[in-house]
Amino acid sequence: MRIAAIEDLHADAGWRTYSFLKVTTDDGIVGWSEYSENYGSAGLTGVIRAIAAQLVGVDPRPVEKITAMLYAQTRQAPGGVNAQAIAAIENALLDVKAKGLGVRVCELFGGPVRERLPLYWSHCGTYRVTYPELCGVPPVTSLDDVKALGREVRAKGYGSLKTNILRFDGGAAALHMPGFARGGEGPEINVDRGLTRAVDRLLGAFREGAGEDAGLHLDLNFNFRTEGYIRMARAIEDHDPTWVEIDLFEPDALAHIRRQVRTPIASGESLFGRRGFLPYLAAGAMDVAIVDVVWNGLAESLKIAAMADAYEINVAPHNFYGHLSTAISAHFSAAVPNFRIMEIDVDDCRWRDEFYLNPPVIRDGHLHLPTGPGWGVEVNEAAVRARSGRR
Structure with a gap:
């Protein structure tokens, strides 16, 4: 299993925007997460795109390894939108992994x-x-x-x-x-x-x-x-x-x-x-x-x-x-x-x-x-x- 595509989607939710991250694998599994660019996190989508680009072609299942790597890469600017971007990616990868195993995320x-x-x-x-x-x-x-x-x-x-x-x-x-x-x-x-x-x-x-x-x-x-x-x-x-x-x-x-x-x-x-x-x-x-x-x-x-x-x-x-x-x-x-x-x-x-x-x-x-x-x-x-x- 490899990541084939990572895409962000955005919907008008009245006084704010709902934002979603979609991770699709080469065998058709789709993992989702939801994140928020509102309330002080302007530019978060751009950070997600920049960080996630390197993951296309990567096996999504070793989630801990991937997030540890992403945290190491952003170590000099911790927290803030970097942390939120990694979280959005992590949550989508957990959805992929659990669906691949046919279980709920909490079972992991x-x-x-x-x-x-x-x-x-x-x-x-x-x-x-x-x-x-x-x-x-x-x-x-x-x-x-x-x-x-x-x-x-x-x-x-x-x-x-x-x-x-x-x-x-x-x-x-x-x-x-x-x-x-x-x-x-x-x-x-x-x-x-x-x-x-x-x-x-x-x-x-x-x-x-x-x-x-x-x-x-x-x-x-x-x-x-x-x-x-x-x-x-x-x-x-x-x-x-x-x-x-x-x-x-x-x-x-x-x-x-x-x-x-x-x-x-x-x-x-x-x-x-x-x-x-x-x-x-x-x-x-x-x-x-x-x-x-x-x-x-x-x-x-x-x-x-x-x-x-x-x-x-x-x-x-x-x-x-x-x-x-x-x-x-x-x-x-x-x-x-x-x-x-x-x-x-x-x-x-x-x-x-x-x-x-x-x-x-x-x-x-x-x-x-x-x-x-x-x-x-x-x-x-x-x-x-x-x-x-x-x-």
Whole structure:
């Protein structure tokens, strides 16, 4: 078996682009991965093309050997788009290898620990504030709408949800995300009493709608500095959140925050590889390690999870992409013993399902691990090409 062709495809998904890597072998096996060039990874497709060109004619099955070689070749510029490019290639090669053997990808790593994965409804309310017309869902314009959304989460069987900072105190609903330079805020990313009150009311509305037993997660992203994270986490403690998600590139600062607050801290979605996670684990900086399997590749993600396990830390995948990425994250979640919960976007562009021949099965707030070979979710190439587009 040899790699005959490597191709990238891109589809218009409303406010973002879905990107896919297709690896075809000389005996007709097709392996897929999904990656994201959005949110700070501009140019990733060009990096994938440059790195992958040398693999045409190569046997795709020794995946560990190939990824080790690619990491060695990019050693002087680690992380970032190089790591994401290698991850996209790795994930597609794992799909090829598993399909060639007629097994699921997780079987390559000892088989699943679990077949049914609890989910939390991610970006709950966020897309209904920012893109309701593209999602085809009712807009969220008030705290009463937040309560109604909480009731919808409960009615659809989800036991947990995660929201971003949504404000309803200035007239129109607004997403507060200065850490990503959105909304016109400056680089100082400070917190004030008005903001803590707004978030307190937001979580109170979700709690009223979703119920006392619902798991509430708050994603603070990169939106504050150390002092601001402490103030915000303390302001919402009475809502008993499952975790506060914080992104920081300073492990000692995150460890300091964790010591100052009662709410568990989840972090890591922007970290690369075992070397990226090690100082955070060694500093005792997180209660849950968030691992992006699309950015790191499944094989590397499993190594991160094994390292976290040695520090008595559970892991959860960072997953806000399309259905194939959900399947990739599901194989990670199924294979590790120290799994916490899996992220999924319920709201998305209205036509998301068109891009996949067999979207994952979700019932009662749980994802059922696909049963087909490889990832178990196949890309509808014709539909992707019909909506071809890149941003």
